[in-house]
Amino acid sequence: MDNSDTNQSGGGAAAPPVTHALAEYALTTAWADLPERVRTEATRAFVNWSGCALGGSNTDTVGTAVRAFAEFAGSGTVPVLGRHERFDAAHAAVLNCLSSAAHTFDDTHLKTITHPTGPVAAAVLAVAHARRVSGVQALLALVVGMEIECRISSAVFGEHAGTDMGWYATGISGGIGAAAAAGILLGLNRSQMISALGLAATQACGLRATHGSMAIALVPALASRNGLTAAFMAAADFTCSDHAIDGRNGLLQVLSPAPSSAAIYQGLGVEFELLQNTYKPYPCGIVIHPAIDACLEIAASASLDPRAIERVDLLVHADALKLCWRKLPDSALQAQVSLFHWAAAALVCGRAGLDHGELACVRDPRIRALQAEIHALADPSMGSDQAKVSVRFKDGSVRSVQVAHATGSIDRPMTDAQLTDKFLLLAGRVLDQRRATDLAEACWNLHRLADVDSFVHLAVGL
Amino acid sequence: MDNSDTNQSGGGAAAPPVTHALAEYALTTAWADLPERVRTEATRAFVNWSGCALGGSNTDTVGTAVRAFAEFAGSGTVPVLGRHERFDAAHAAVLNCLSSAAHTFDDTHLKTITHPTGPVAAAVLAVAHARRVSGVQALLALVVGMEIECRISSAVFGEHAGTDMGWYATGISGGIGAAAAAGILLGLNRSQMISALGLAATQACGLRATHGSMAIALVPALASRNGLTAAFMAAADFTCSDHAIDGRNGLLQVLSPAPSSAAIYQGLGVEFELLQNTYKPYPCGIVIHPAIDACLEIAASASLDPRAIERVDLLVHADALKLCWRKLPDSALQAQVSLFHWAAAALVCGRAGLDHGELACVRDPRIRALQAEIHALADPSMGSDQAKVSVRFKDGSVRSVQVAHATGSIDRPMTDAQLTDKFLLLAGRVLDQRRATDLAEACWNLHRLADVDSFVHLAVGL
Numbered sequence: 001m002d003n004s005d006t007n008q009s010g011g012g013a014a015a016p017p018v019t020h021a022l023a024e025y026a027l028t029t030a031w032a033d034l035p036e037r038v039r040t041e042a043t044r045a046f047v048n049w050s051g052c053a054l055g056g057s058n059t060d061t062v063g064t065a066v067r068a069f070a071e072f073a074g075s076g077t078v079p080v081l082g083r084h085e086r087f088d089a090a091h092a093a094v095l096n097c098l099s100s101a102a103h104t105f106d107d108t109h110l111k112t113i114t115h116p117t118g119p120v121a122a123a124v125l126a127v128a129h130a131r132r133v134s135g136v137q138a139l140l141a142l143v144v145g146m147e148i149e150c151r152i153s154s155a156v157f158g159e160h161a162g163t164d165m166g167w168y169a170t171g172i173s174g175g176i177g178a179a180a181a182a183g184i185l186l187g188l189n190r191s192q193m194i195s196a197l198g199l200a201a202t203q204a205c206g207l208r209a210t211h212g213s214m215a216i217a218l219v220p221a222l223a224s225r226n227g228l229t230a231a232f233m234a235a236a237d238f239t240c241s242d243h244a245i246d247g248r249n250g251l252l253q254v255l256s257p258a259p260s261s262a263a264i265y266q267g268l269g270v271e272f273e274l275l276q277n278t279y280k281p282y283p284c285g286i287v288i289h290p291a292i293d294a295c296l297e298i299a300a301s302a303s304l305d306p307r308a309i310e311r312v313d314l315l316v317h318a319d320a321l322k323l324c325w326r327k328l329p330d331s332a333l334q335a336q337v338s339l340f341h342w343a344a345a346a347l348v349c350g351r352a353g354l355d356h357g358e359l360a361c362v363r364d365p366r367i368r369a370l371q372a373e374i375h376a377l378a379d380p381s382m383g384s385d386q387a388k389v390s391v392r393f394k395d396g397s398v399r400s401v402q403v404a405h406a407t408g409s410i411d412r413p414m415t416d417a418q419l420t421d422k423f424l425l426l427a428g429r430v431l432d433q434r435r436a437t438d439l440a441e442a443c444w445n446l447h448r449l450a451d452v453d454s455f456v457h458l459a460v461g462l
Numbered sequence: 463m464d465n466s467d468t469n470q471s472g473g474g475a476a477a478p479p480v481t482h483a484l485a486e487y488a489l490t491t492a493w494a495d496l497p498e499r500v501r502t503e504a505t506r507a508f509v510n511w512s513g514c515a516l517g518g519s520n521t522d523t524v525g526t527a528v529r530a531f532a533e534f535a536g537s538g539t540v541p542v543l544g545r546h547e548r549f550d551a552a553h554a555a556v557l558n559c560l561s562s563a564a565h566t567f568d569d570t571h572l573k574t575i576t577h578p579t580g581p582v583a584a585a586v587l588a589v590a591h592a593r594r595v596s597g598v599q600a601l602l603a604l605v606v607g608m609e610i611e612c613r614i615s616s617a618v619f620g621e622h623a624g625t626d627m628g629w630y631a632t633g634i635s636g637g638i639g640a641a642a643a644a645g646i647l648l649g650l651n652r653s654q655m656i657s658a659l660g661l662a663a664t665q666a667c668g669l670r671a672t673h674g675s676m677a678i679a680l681v682p683a684l685a686s687r688n689g690l691t692a693a694f695m696a697a698a699d700f701t702c703s704d705h706a707i708d709g710r711n712g713l714l715q716v717l718s719p720a721p722s723s724a725a726i727y728q729g730l731g732v733e734f735e736l737l738q739n740t741y742k743p744y745p746c747g748i749v750i751h752p753a754i755d756a757c758l759e760i761a762a763s764a765s766l767d768p769r770a771i772e773r774v775d776l777l778v779h780a781d782a783l784k785l786c787w788r789k790l791p792d793s794a795l796q797a798q799v800s801l802f803h804w805a806a807a808a809l810v811c812g813r814a815g816l817d818h819g820e821l822a823c824v825r826d827p828r829i830r831a832l833q834a835e836i837h838a839l840a841d842p843s844m845g846s847d848q849a850k851v852s853v854r855f856k857d858g859s860v861r862s863v864q865v866a867h868a869t870g871s872i873d874r875p876m877t878d879a880q881l882t883d884k885f886l887l888l889a890g891r892v893l894d895q896r897r898a899t900d901l902a903e904a905c906w907n908l909h910r911l912a913d914v915d916s917f918v919h920l921a922v923g924l
Binding site: 061064065067068071072073075088089090130164165166167168195198199201202203204205206207208209210211213214215218219222228229232233235236237238239240243244247248249250253254322323333354383433436 | 523526527529530533534535537550551552592593626627628629630635657660663664665666667668669670671672675676677680681690691694695697698699700701702703705706709710711712713715716720744784785795882
C-alpha cells in the first residue's frame with residue numbers, strides 16, 4: 001500500500017508536490033529579472049482590467065451585491081474602484097473583481113478560456129490598502145499570480161486535459177493565483193505560501209451554468225476573495241497540506257481524467273503564459289468574437305439591409321456553441337453569452353459595443369427576427385480565434401467572410417492606443433473625462449507609483 | 463442545436479430544473495407535517511452537533527482562524543458557541559461549523575460520507591441572530607437543509623455515481639443545504655430560493671487532500687458561509703440561473719460521469735435521508751470506526767500486552783484506505799485520518815476517545831511500534847460499517863473479530879443517553895459542568911424555545 005500523499009503517477013520516486021515549486025517561484029521572482037515584454041504585458045493587463053472595473057462598477061450586478069453584503073460584511077475602510085462605499089478587504093476584492101467581470105469585457109487566456117487579471121488584481125488592490133505596496137510590487141505580484149493561475153488552468157483545461165467545459169476556468173484557478181499574489185505582498189514565508197496555495201485550491205469552484213445571470217460575474221469575484229483570504233489565513237499560520245493541487249485527492253486528480261502537473265512546472269519562470277493573454281474589443285463571451293468580426297466586415301462592406309437577408313451560416317469553434325448556444329436571449333445578461341444575438345446585432349447595427357449588449361438592443365425586433373435565420377455549426381477545423389460567416393441574400397447573392405484571427409487575439413492583439421480608448425470608454429461611464437484621462441495615465445505608469453492605494457483613491461466614485 | 467439549458471438527458475421533453483422542485487419543497491414543508499421520527503432525529507443531530515461545536519471551539523484550528531479573520535472580517539455582533547468574541551454573520555457561520563468539525567467528531571450520512579449538520583446548523587444560528595427564529599423554525603430549516611444536502615450528495619456520490627472520492631462531499635453539498643435553510647428563515651420567495659440554491663451550487667468545492675491539516679475542518683465551514691451568503695444575496699435579488707444543479711454546465715454534469723438528478727427528486731418530502739444520519743463514538747474519520755470497534759473488542763477480551771503482538775491484519779471497506787491510508791502520522795491532525803494510528807491506539811490503550819487523538823498519544827512509542835505490524839487490505843465484501851481484524855500473537859495464537867455494524871452506524875445507532883454523554887464530554891472542555899448540563903437540556907428541548915439566539919448566548923464562552 002502506498003503511504004504517500006503524492007502518488008499521482010502511481011510509482012517511482014515521487015517528486016515533491018507542485019506547491020513547493022510554486023512557492024519557490026512566488027517568493028524568489030524579482031521585477032528586475034522579468035523580461036521587458038512581460039513587464040509591458042502586465043501593465044497592459046492592468047490598464048484593461050482597471051477600465052473594466054470602473055465601467056462595471058455601476059451595473060445592477062454590482063449594486064445588488066453591495067446591498068446584499070450589508071447583511072454580513074463588516075464595516076471596513078477599503079475603497080473600491082468607481083464606488084463611494086468602503087468595505088472590508090475581502091468584500092473589496094469581491095466587488096472590484098465583480099465590477100471588472102460585469103460587462104464580460106475582461107481579458108482572456110485563450111487556450112483555457114480563463115479571465116486571468118480580475119481575481120489577482122482585485123486581491124492585490126485589497127492588500128495594497130492593508131499594507132503599503134508600490135506599483136512595482138503590485139505588478140510583480142500580478143505577474144506571478146497570473147502566471148500561476150494560467151498554468152493551473154493549462155493543467156486542468158489545456159488541450160489534452162479533457163476536463164468538462166462546464167467548469168468555469170477562472171473560478172478554478174483564479175483563487176490560487178490571487179493567493180500567490182496576496183501572499184507575496186503579505187510577506188508569507190515558504191510554508192505559509194504552500195498553505196495559502198492549498199487553501200485556495202480546496203476552494204476552487206465555479207460553474208458555466210451561472211451564465212445568463214448575475215452569478216456569471218460572481219465566480220471570478222469569489223475566486224479573488226478566496227485567494228486573498230487564503231493568504232491572510234496562511235499568514236496567521238492556518239495550515240493546509242502541501243499536496244492539495246497535484247497530490248492524492250487533490251485538485252488535478254478530481255478535475256482531470258488524465259491529471260498531470262507538467263503544464264504547471266514546464267518552463268516556470270522562463271516562459272510566460274501572461275504573454276498569451278488577450279483583451280476583448282467586444283463586451284461578450286470571447287468565443288463569440290471571431291463571428292462578430294466576420295459579421296462586422298460583412299455589414300461594413302454591404303451597407304446592409306437586414307430585411308434583405310435570407311439566411312446566415314456560422315462556422316465556429318466547438319466552444320462557441322458549448323458556451324454561447326443561446327438564441328433569442330431575453331435579458332442583457334443572457335445576451336452576453338449568446339452567439340446568435342451578437343451575430344445578428346453586428347449585422348444589423350454594424351457595431352458591437354456596450355450599447356449592443358443593453359436590453360434595448362436585445363429586444364430590437366430586427367435583431368430578434370434575424371436570429372431566426374442564423375444557423376451555427378461547430379467546425380473542427382476552426383481555431384478558437386476563427387470563424388466563417390456566410391450571408392445569403394434574398395436576391396440570391398452570397399457574401400462570405402472567413403476570420404483567420406479575431407481582433408484582440410494573440411495574432412492580432414489590441415494596440416496600446418486601442419486599450420486606452422477602451423479604458424476611457426469604460427471609465428467614462430462613472431467618471432468625468434478629466435479624471436478618466438488622469439487615471440489612464442496613472443495605469444500606464446503604475447510601475448512609477450510609490451503607493452498603489454493612492455491610485456485606488458483616485459478612482460473612487462463620487 | 464439544442465437551445466435549452468436543461469438538456470442533461472439530451473432529448474425528449476425537458477423536466478424543469480431540479481431547483482424548482484427543491485424551492486417548492488423548501489418553501490412548503492411544515493413542521494407539523496414531518497413524521498415524528500424525523501423531528502426526533504433532527505433534535506438528535508442538533509444535540510450531537512452543538513456538543514461538537516462547543517468541544518472544538520478552543521482548538522488551535524479555531525483559534526488560528528479567529529486571529530486570521532481579524533484581518534478581513536468586519537466587526538459584528540453574532541456570538542459563536544464556546545467563544546467570547548463576536549463576528550459578522552458569515553464568519554460566525556464559518557467558526558461555528560469549523561468548531562464542530564475540528565475534532566472530526568461530527569455526524570455522517572454514511573452512504574455519501576457527508577457530514578450534514580455542520581454547514582446547515584451553523585447557517586441557521588447565524589440567521590437566528592439577524593432575525594428572530596424559534597426552535598421549531600430552526601429545526602424545520604435544519605431538516606430541509608440537511609435533506610437537500612444529503613440528496614445532492616446522493617446524486618453526486620451515491621452508489622453508482624462514480625464521482626472521484628477526492629472530492630470532500632460536505633463541501634460539495636453543504637452549501638446548498640445551508641442556502642435552503644437560511645433561505646427559509648430569511649423568507650425568500652420562490653425565485654429568490656432558486657437563485658440561492660444556484661449561488662450555493664456554483665460555490666460547491668472541497669478536497670480530501672486537505673486531510674491531515676487544519677484545512678480539513680475549513681471545507682464544511684466555508685460551505686456553511688457560502689450557503690448563508692448565497693441566501694442573503696438572493697434575498698437582495700442577486701440572481702443565478704435555475705439550472706446550476708442539473709442543467710447544462712451545472713454541478714451534476716461536471717462532477718459525475720453519469721449525471722442524474724433522480725436521487726434528488728425521488729421520494730422528496732416522503733422519504734428522509736436524515737434518518738440515514740449517524741453519530742460518531744470516536745473522534746476520527748468514520749471509515750476507521752469499524753476497525754476501532756474490532757480492536758477495542760480484542761483489547762478488552764485479551765487484557766492485551768501490545769508487545770506480545772506479532773502482526774495485525776485489517777480487512778476494511780475500500781474507502782478506509784482511499785481516505786485514511788496514513789501510517790505513522792506525525793501530528794494530531796494527520797492522526798485524525800489514520801486508520802493505522804487508531805487501530806494501534808485502540809489495541810494498546812483499549813479506548814478511542816479525544817485523548818487518543820492528541821499528540822501525546824500520536825507520539826506514544828508503543829502505538830507507533832505497533833503500526834509497523836499492521837497490514838490493511840480493502841475487501842470488496844465489506845460494507846462501509848464493517849471490518850475484520852485478526853491479531854496474531856508471538857505465541858502463535860490468533861484472535862479475530864468481525865464487526866457486522868460499527869457502533870454508531872445505522873443498524874447500531876448511538877442512543878440518546880450516549881449522545882448526552884458525548885455532549886457533556888465535549889461541552890465540558892469549555893464550560894463548567896452546570897452550564898454544560900443546562901445546555902444539553904436546552905438542546906434536547908430546542909423545539910420549545912421561542913428564540914434560538916438565546917440558546918447561543920447561553921453557550922457563549924466566558
